[in-house]
Amino acid sequence: MIIRKAELETVCGVTSRFPLHVQPEFAFAGKSNVGKSSLINALMNRKSLARTSSQPGKTQTVNFYHVNDAFYYVDLPGYGYTKIAVTVKETWGKMIEDYLHRSASLRCVFLLVDIRHEPSANDKAMYDWIVYNGFRPVVIATKLDKINRSQTAGQLKRIRDSLGMQKEDVLLPFSALSKQGREEIWAYAESLMSPEGAGAES
């Protein structure tokens, strides 16, 4: 995918109304620090348009990045490390829920998990919740560069098993350092770009 233009168009806090777009949206969910902003930067070919941070929990807004004047990447607030269970009543949960309910142009929710770790209870809850909201989550296993190549298949299997992914569900490994996996994520998003390819299954 050739990125001609990328800009942060809208930032929504708890009290903001979400913009209503006609163009396709692709959202990225996952715990704080898993690499959402880094992935979005890599997909936009930008170094730091989406702010990354080594301190977890920075993004508590929903950020809309307009790409090529054609579609949006949506950076969702990350959930915390320490919370034991996901409750949709929490601020971030409410925001994500409102967003999932409201967006008619949302084509896909990418759920990011760290390839090194077994998905947490929050990751599982988020996965189930995306499904509950009528979407087929596409899981991205981040920080691929942090494990040995020989470990990749095993870690991917672990993630699949623990999230309870179906055989046909998509799991893509990715590294923001090497950009490995970027083409596959672009290709997947492009396949959903046309109206017929809508990922929000009925």
Ligand SMILES: Nc1nc2c(ncn2[C@@H]2O[C@H](COP(=O)(O)OP(=O)(O)O)[C@@H](O)[C@H]2O)c(=O)[nH]1
């Ligand atoms: N080695 C490595 N570090 C990464 C990768 N993706 C993100 N990081 C680092 O992990 C930290 C959190 O990344 P960030 O994109 O801000 O996560 P977010 O909170 O989910 O948006 C930052 O220090 C990033 O540099 C990756 O693929 N490989």
Ligand SMILES: [Mg+2]
């Ligand atoms: Mg972030």
